[in-house]
Amino acid sequence: MRNLKIYHQTGATKQPPGTKPNISLPLPSVPTNDDGSVSPENAANIMNNLSSVVDMMGAASTAAVSLGVIKGILVKLAYKNDMGIDLGIPTSDDITILENDTDLFSQFPRSVHIPKEAFSQALERNGSFAGVLLFPKMYQDDPNSVFINNEVVGIEMGADISNLSRNIEIHYRNVDKNGKIASCRSWNGKEKTQTWITDGCETRETNGSITCHCSHLTFFAILMSPPPGNISTSDFKSLTYITSIGCGLSMFFLAVALFMHCLIRKRKASQATKILMNLFVAMFNLNFSFLVNESIANLGNYGACIVMAASMHYAMLATFSWFFIEALHLYLNLWTRPIQIKHYMMKICITGWVIPAVVVIALLATGKYDYLIIYTDDGNSAKMCWISDAVVHQGVNIGYYAVVFIFTFIIFILTVRQINLFNHAVDNAQNNSSIRTNTFSILGLFLLFGITWAFAFFSHGPMLIASYYIFTILNSFQGFFLFIYYYNSSKNVGEDNKVTASSTSSAAPHTLTSFTPQ
Numbered sequence: 001m002r003n004l005k006i007y008h009q010t011g012a013t014k015q016p017p018g019t020k021p022n023i024s025l026p027l028p029s030v031p032t033n034d035d036g037s038v039s040p041e042n043a044a045n046i047m048n049n050l051s052s053v054v055d056m057m058g059a060a061s062t063a064a065v066s067l068g069v070i071k072g073i074l075v076k077l078a079y080k081n082d083m084g085i086d087l088g089i090p091t092s093d094d095i096t097i098l099e100n101d102t103d104l105f106s107q108f109p110r111s112v113h114i115p116k117e118a119f120s121q122a123l124e125r126n127g128s129f130a131g132v133l134l135f136p137k138m139y140q141d142d143p144n145s146v147f148i149n150n151e152v153v154g155i156e157m158g159a160d161i162s163n164l165s166r167n168i169e170i171h172y173r174n175v176d177k178n179g180k181i182a183s184c185r186s187w188n189g190k191e192k193t194q195t196w197i198t199d200g201c202e203t204r205e206t207n208g209s210i211t212c213h214c215s216h217l218t219f220f221a222i223l224m225s226p227p228p229g230n231i232s233t234s235d236f237k238s239l240t241y242i243t244s245i246g247c248g249l250s251m252f253f254l255a256v257a258l259f260m261h262c263l264i265r266k267r268k269a270s271q272a273t274k275i276l277m278n279l280f281v282a283m284f285n286l287n288f289s290f291l292v293n294e295s296i297a298n299l300g301n302y303g304a305c306i307v308m309a310a311s312m313h314y315a316m317l318a319t320f321s322w323f324f325i326e327a328l329h330l331y332l333n334l335w336t337r338p339i340q341i342k343h344y345m346m347k348i349c350i351t352g353w354v355i356p357a358v359v360v361i362a363l364l365a366t367g368k369y370d371y372l373i374i375y376t377d378d379g380n381s382a383k384m385c386w387i388s389d390a391v392v393h394q395g396v397n398i399g400y401y402a403v404v405f406i407f408t409f410i411i412f413i414l415t416v417r418q419i420n421l422f423n424h425a426v427d428n429a430q431n432n433s434s435i436r437t438n439t440f441s442i443l444g445l446f447l448l449f450g451i452t453w454a455f456a457f458f459s460h461g462p463m464l465i466a467s468y469y470i471f472t473i474l475n476s477f478q479g480f481f482l483f484i485y486y487y488n489s490s491k492n493v494g495e496d497n498k499v500t501a502s503s504t505s506s507a508a509p510h511t512l513t514s515f516t517p518q
Helices: 040-048 050-055 116-124 233-265 271-298 302-334 344-365 390-425 428-448 451-457 461-476 478-492
Strands: 004-009 023-026 062-067 070-076 085-088 094-098 110-114 129-136 151-156 168-172 181-187 201-206 209-214 219-225 369-375 381-387
Touching (some): 040 151, 050 070, 050 129, 110 151, 116 129, 201 369, 233 271, 233 478, 302 344, 302 390, 344 390, 381 390, 390 428, 428 478
Antiparallel strands (some): 004 094, 062 070, 085 110, 181 219, 369 381
């Protein structure tokens, strides 16, 4: 069997070249509800009994079928199929079969692709046909949502088809969402209570079109739901504006700091400075990837979006890792006393760069990166490339940062306590100068350890929007603040490789000078 492209077209529209199905099989109408909808139980029975309809086809290889309001197509399977089956579905009953590679999908509002792999599985499991039926006015269990075009697509091949590496694709073109959220759903047709779930299906939106990528055969529909409206349009625009300015400014000053380090101070850099530069590299990549993310997402190139999502996620996890390492370095120098660790910097770099890579590779392998739509209360939206599964995002990112936060916050509190103990031990003349220096060091450590990220990850309730603003301002400008901290600390304290109790902050070269008089 060569690649079949099956089209429904209106009589008023010019028919594409080709032939119609061999026969038409009008079957007895299916009982409907008072509103004209087909019950899930009747729909499931029809799909389960398609094999008996195939027996009615005789020697015909294709057939157009109709059961009252239900329309569809049946195609007998053959052992030679190079491309799978493509179906274009407009609104009429006229069916045309094209036995060539002419791509006319753009002429039709709906289309379905069944890959070759599905045919192989069906033939191996004694399947004998491919059937695609449209069920208008199918009942669904969410009163606040509707199916797109008020219809459901049922696909059956006479065998259990699942875990496809090349997915079934269902396309809807020129969709007017009217501010609603589109979500591809499936129902297995077996449960008495109809439950539409997202498992096994991915939703991708490009230029007004929606595509469902599903790894199994069953009933499919696109559910249109009201947006959650978790953030107002004004807040979203303000936060976006602040982020763009802050990230751009941070990138500039991080680049300046890295330039200063590479051309001026690299040879005499301490371990603390080297660690700080690694953090700056991670933060620069994070700011850059965030700024270009939406532009990449709007290109509509799925592969580019996956790379973008993975890159930004890696930069974020690497930034978290270097927050942890900054705190660890401070702890090793202030509380355990200087110790000689063989290949210390190499081990630190492996921790900071390799561990995030392992996490990202695992998510890439399991296909967790995709388009993510952010909705506002007026139905507008913005697209970005990120982790589409909220559960994975919560488990990986919040879990990862929670570990970092607990450790860095403990070190931060211990450091502040040490500073306060020192202030009580100095005389008043020295104390005034020391307070200014210590306050600067404490603020620097607060940013350096990434504690500001807690405003985003751990904020809930009535202060949620306020926390978004605090987080956006502090973290967007974090690179700028840390550059000022690095510059002033480098100017005030000469760099050397000797680690002492008065010059061991991992914030910058020996910046925690609060333990000795200035």
